[in-house]
Amino acid sequence: MSEHQGFFQDHYNITARAVEKVLSAALKRGGDFADLYFEYAVQEAINLEESLVKGTSKNIAQGVGVRVVSGDKTGYAYTEELTPDKMLQAARTASLIAQERSGTGPVSVDGPRGPEQQLYASSRPLVEFDAATKLDLMNRADRAARGYDPRIKEVQVSLSSEIRIVSIANSQGFWITDYRPLCRMMVVCIAQDGASRQVGNQGGGGRSGLEFFDSKPPEYFAHQAARQALIQLDAREAPAGSLEVILGTGWPGILLHEAVGHGLEADFNRKKISAFSGLIGQRVASELCTVVDDGTLPLRRGSLNVDDEGTPTHSTVLIENGILRGYMQDRLSARLMKAELTGNGRRQSYAHIPMPRMTNTFMPPGPHSKDEIISSVRFGLYAVSFGGGQVDITNGKFVFSASEAYLIEDGKITAPVRGATLIGNGPDVLTKVTMVGNDLQLDEGVGFCGKHGQLIPVGVGLPTVKVRSLTVGGTSV
Amino acid sequence: MEAIDLQLARETVQKALQAGATAADCILRTEEELNLTVRLGQVETLQQARSSGLGLRIFHHRRVAITSTSDLSWPSIERLIAETLDLARLMSEDPSAGLPDPAWIQGEPKDLQLWDSDGLSLPQEKKLDLVRTAEQAALDYDPRITNSEGASFSQVDRKTCLASSAGFEGEYRSSLFSLSATPVAGADGQLQRDFWFTESRRFQELDSPEEVGRIAAARALRRLGARRVKTQEVPVVFEPLPASSLLDEIFNAASGSAIYRKASFFTGKLGSRVAAPQVTVIDSGSRPGGLGSRPFDDEGILTRTTHIIVDGVLESYLCDSYAARKLDLHPTGNASRSLAAPPRVAANNLYLKPGPARPTEILASVSNGFYLTDLIGFGVNLVTGDYSRGASGHWIENGRLSHPVEEVTVAGNLNRMLVELVEIGNDLEFRTPIASPTLKIARMTVSGE
Numbered sequence: 030m031s032e033h034q035g036f037f038q039d040h041y042n043i044t045a046r047a048v049e050k051v052l053s054a055a056l057k058r059g060g061d062f063a064d065l066y067f068e069y070a071v072q073e074a075i076n077l078e079e080s081l082v083k084g085t086s087k088n089i090a091q092g093v094g095v096r097v098v099s100g101d102k103t104g105y106a107y108t109e110e111l112t113p114d115k116m117l118q119a120a121r122t123a124s125l126i127a128q129e130r131s132g133t134g135p136v137s138v139d140g141p142r143g144p145e146q147q148l149y150a151s152s153r154p155l156v157e158f159d160a161a162t163k164l165d166l167m168n169r170a171d172r173a174a175r176g177y178d179p180r181i182k183e184v185q186v187s188l189s190s191e192i193r194i195v196s197i198a199n200s201q202g203f204w205i206t207d208y209r210p211l212c213r214m215m216v217v218c219i220a221q222d223g224a225s226r227q228v229g230n231q232g233g234g235g236r237s238g239l240e241f242f243d244s245k246p247p248e249y250f251a252h253q254a255a256r257q258a259l260i261q262l263d264a265r266e267a268p269a270g271s272l273e274v275i276l277g278t279g280w281p282g283i284l285l286h287e288a289v290g291h292g293l294e295a296d297f298n299r300k301k302i303s304a305f306s307g308l309i310g311q312r313v314a315s316e317l318c319t320v321v322d323d324g325t326l327p328l329r330r331g332s333l334n335v336d337d338e339g340t341p342t343h344s345t346v347l348i349e350n351g352i353l354r355g356y357m358q359d360r361l362s363a364r365l366m367k368a369e370l371t372g373n374g375r376r377q378s379y380a381h382i383p384m385p386r387m388t389n390t391f392m393p394p395g396p397h398s399k400d401e402i403i404s405s406v407r408f409g410l411y412a413v414s415f416g417g418g419q420v421d422i423t424n425g426k427f428v429f430s431a432s433e434a435y436l437i438e439d440g441k442i443t444a445p446v447r448g449a450t451l452i453g454n455g456p457d458v459l460t461k462v463t464m465v466g467n468d469l470q471l472d473e474g475v476g477f478c479g480k481h482g483q484l485i486p487v488g489v490g491l492p493t494v495k496v497r498s499l500t501v502g503g504t505s506v
Numbered sequence: 507m508e509a510i511d512l513q514l515a516r517e518t519v520q521k522a523l524q525a526g527a528t529a530a531d532c533i534l535r536t537e538e539e540l541n542l543t544v545r546l547g548q549v550e551t552l553q554q555a556r557s558s559g560l561g562l563r564i565f566h567h568r569r570v571a572i573t574s575t576s577d578l579s580w581p582s583i584e585r586l587i588a589e590t591l592d593l594a595r596l597m598s599e600d601p602s603a604g605l606p607d608p609a610w611i612q613g614e615p616k617d618l619q620l621w622d623s624d625g626l627s628l629p630q631e632k633k634l635d636l637v638r639t640a641e642q643a644a645l646d647y648d649p650r651i652t653n654s655e656g657a658s659f660s661q662v663d664r665k666t667c668l669a670s671s672a673g674f675e676g677e678y679r680s681s682l683f684s685l686s687a688t689p690v691a692g693a694d695g696q697l698q699r700d701f702w703f704t705e706s707r708r709f710q711e712l713d714s715p716e717e718v719g720r721i722a723a724a725r726a727l728r729r730l731g732a733r734r735v736k737t738q739e740v741p742v743v744f745e746p747l748p749a750s751s752l753l754d755e756i757f758n759a760a761s762g763s764a765i766y767r768k769a770s771f772f773t774g775k776l777g778s779r780v781a782a783p784q785v786t787v788i789d790s791g792s793r794p795g796g797l798g799s800r801p802f803d804d805e806g807i808l809t810r811t812t813h814i815i816v817d818g819v820l821e822s823y824l825c826d827s828y829a830a831r832k833l834d835l836h837p838t839g840n841a842s843r844s845l846a847a848p849p850r851v852a853a854n855n856l857y858l859k860p861g862p863a864r865p866t867e868i869l870a871s872v873s874n875g876f877y878l879t880d881l882i883g884f885g886v887n888l889v890t891g892d893y894s895r896g897a898s899g900h901w902i903e904n905g906r907l908s909h910p911v912e913e914v915t916v917a918g919n920l921n922r923m924l925v926e927l928v929e930i931g932n933d934l935e936f937r938t939p940i941a942s943p944t945l946k947i948a949r950m951t952v953s954g955e
Contacts, residue, residue: 072846074847076848078767081598081599081600082596082597082598083570083597083598083600083603084570084571084572084597084603084848085571085572085593085596085597086571086572086573086574086846086847086848087571087572087573087574087589087590087593087846088573088574088575088845088846089573089574089575089576089577090559090574090575090576091576091577092557092576101548101550102548102549102550102551102552103550103551103552103553104551104552104553105551105552105553105554105555106553106554106555107555107557108555108556109557109558109559109576109577119555122554122555125552126549126551126552160593160596161596164596182768183767183768183769185767219767219768219769219889221768226768226773226889226890227889227890228769228887228889228890267894267917269737269915269917269951269953270737270953270954270955271737271954271955300545300653300655301653302653302655302690302697302699304697380555380557382551382553416884416885417883417884418883418884419882419883419884419896420882421699421882422699423655423690423697423698423699424696424697424698424699424729424732424912426882426896426898426912426913427896428882428883428885428895428896428915429883430883430884430885430894432887447887447890447892448885448887448892448894449885449894449915449917450883450885450894450895450896450915450917451915452883452896452913452914452915452953453913454913500734500913500914500915500953500954500955501915501953502885502894502895502896502914502915502916502917502951502953503894503917503951503953504894504917504918504919504951505951506737506738506739506951
């Protein structure tokens with residue numbers, strides 16, 4: 030992807046000299062560190078409902094964010110106009126955070142170069158394909174969902190695709206450009222039988238182009254969404270209370286994201302406001318549990334060649350055989366905590382300050398087969414599909430909401446139940462994991478994570494997992 | 507902010523029509539923002555920026571495309587017009603697509619006093635003092651306030667211009683100031699965090715920083731010692747903030763876009779009783795100085811007051827022009843769009859009419875129940891009304907708060923919850939654009955041990 034390295038030079042005349050000038054201005058009043066985050070993004074979304082392609086929206090945005098870090102203080106400014114004047118003005122605004130010392134001296138940068146990892150380089154991004162190709166994918170999903178069962182009455186299909194060219198230069202002389210594709214299809218089905226209406230949804234995507242749909246065609250997502258809506262038509266009330274819970278593979282990995290992931294982001298721990306603060310080296314999970322955050326998985330939604338501070342992403346072991354091993358770092362926290370960078374400094378866009386965030390968070394497979402896990406439960410809940418989740422990182426309480434779940438009675442999956450929220454306590458929920466399946470799957474690639482108002486794409490993954498006790502928020506007492 | 511004006515929006519629409527569009531509208535937004543955070547007495551972040559962008563919607567007969575850009579030069583806008591027109595031609599013909607009918611665009615936008623230019627230009631040091639004072643008030647409130655996630659101030663100065671070939675032109679400026687504090691309380695190995703905030707169109711109308719800090723601290727402290735409770739069906743009293751989130755679900759169900767998609771449990775219920783007789787829900791977009799006020803919506807329809815539920819009867823859905831056409835209704839001035847996306851239906855100032863009871867009287871009416879002060883998670887199914895969310899609060903015994911509660915869920919179905927909304931407090935405050943007084947639901951499942 031070397032043709033993208035010079036993108037900002039070719040289109041906006043951003044030369045090494047220009048970068049040096051802005052960085053030097055940023056550090057004019059002192060400060061430990063400064064960086065520039067150039068971004069050019071093209072995002073497109075197409076919506077289909079009632080079998081009509083009802084509209085498309087396309088957004089083109091460019092800008093640069095200037096950050097100055099002084100101790101634990103951050104100054105930030107951005108501009109959409111990539112002109113020398115506007116960039117210098119942003120640098121001066123960001124520089125106001127550092128007031129005590131004199132300038133940090135001249136900065137010299139080389140480059141830009143490209144990333145060493147190439148996790149998504151082979152793709153032609155979906156956003157660059159013609160509309161007919163994309164509309165065909167969407168119409169296929171619509172037809173497949175409607176053809177699945179006559180009780181499927183409403184179908185909505187959306188297809189989003191984007192590319193982002195980001196170029197990160199910092200006062201240590203480092204400058205790197207990364208070219209990032211992303212796509213995502215969502216299918217929502219409403220099933221109706223008599224007066225009863227139910228909804229099902231499924232989607233998928235990743236940092237790949239049209240070839241994504243070779244292995245997971247639109248019909249796959251359509252059938253899954255339709256199936257889920259139809260199953261719900263027969264669902265009974267969900268149970269309420271503490272139950273044995275088996276989590277299915279893939280997206281139920283949102284358990285890890287909410288229960289432990291956020292609490293292990295370094296900023297919360299540096300400030301000692303996380304329920305996990307000070308627990309490194311201690312047991313926070315059963316021996317069966319290892320949890321990894323891995324930004325290096327090819328083509329995955331949560332993967333990045335380099336994070337949004339230019340650090341190559343890593344595979345970071347958060348929990349190893351039940352013992353808490355480490356936090357996810359950005360530059361600011363790593364420097365203040367004297368820790369190694371982990372490639373988790375991420376941001377929503379040039380208008381946002383980076384912070385420690387997850388990439389793809391999952392649990393590697395364990396020894397048990399799915400059948401043996403299910404047959405071990407006398408009465409419990411088998412939750413296979415989830416909507417969103419949330420956590421209070423300070424008291425550790427987290428929730429995630431099941432959208433497809435079944436009762437397990439005497440070792441067998443029996444009736445489907447209505448959606449319910451599950452709630453637990455992050456620092457001890459994994460100590461109650463008594464069985465881990467050998468069937469790890471990553472999610473289909475639809476997840477967003479929100480933190481301090483910034484949304485970014487992430488991935489999760491889980492093998493079938495049995496939790497001895499988790500509170501299930503149904504209505505049936 | 508002078509560079510962005512109505513003239514640019516008007517000329518963009520004219521050029522789109524000249525290029526072959528059959529109808530078009532253009533929205534321009536400029537924002538200047540300032541964000542300050544302080545943690546443990548030190549400035550933590552200082553963020554300042556100005557941004558502007560243009561959103562273009564082009565119709566080619568009954569086909570539509572939307573684009574946006576932050577490059578406002580004429581060559582860029584002309585390229586955008588051509589590209590948008592090409593995209594629109596590829597869409598399906600949709601009989602309901604179109605700008606608002608000219609008959610829907612009537613009257614003159616009012617000045618709703620949404621812009622406080624003096625407050626915006628007050629020196630940054632004064633604003634920093636507010637943040638420091640709010641955090642310090644929280645830290646000083648009680649020795650068990652042991653840490654802080656910080657306090658923050660933000661202000662936005664926004665200008666919105668809209669021109670539409672349906673015959674509308676308008677512009678307005680608005681400001682928004684907010685101040686919040688997030689202290690952490692610790693005791694007996696337990697940590698609890700909470701926050702409090704104040705938000706206003708006018709700087710002078712913010713609550714005092716001391717009050718923000720003290721309330722935030724009291725809220726964190728009252729969580730200390732929280733534990734789970736046994737699973738049971740009990741009355742649940744919602745404090746105003748979580749009650750407003752419940753009201754948000756009612757709004758989502760009454761949104762015309764959910765109705766025409768048959769994706770709401772209110773589908774087909776217009777004119778029917780959907781709630782207890784004391785329930786009246788109103789959306790008002792034109793209240794002077796309101797947090798959710800605006801003179802016209804993002805399609806150029808003047809904002810107004812809409813009675814959604816009156817004495818328990820569903821009287822009105824909220825519609826943008828698309829939903830209105832689909833449902834054969836009138837739009838209600840609730841269209842909202844980001845520059846890069848189609849309009850959607852959004853609440854303006856949505857509130858539940860207060861009742862006669864003081865909150866303490868409502869608590870006193872409960873012999874065994876749950877006082878819900880915080881909700882987390884997303885467990886609401888709008889199609890069925892199924893409701894299941896994470897919660898914390900206090901247990902109520904014999905009309906009094908007995909101990910803090912956490913790690914429980916509350917569940918029910920919104921259809922039934924609305925009918926069993928048996929008491930409404932007199933404590934309505936417009937602290938957020940969607941606001942509710944204290945509410946009591948006769949019966950929900952609290953799930954814990």
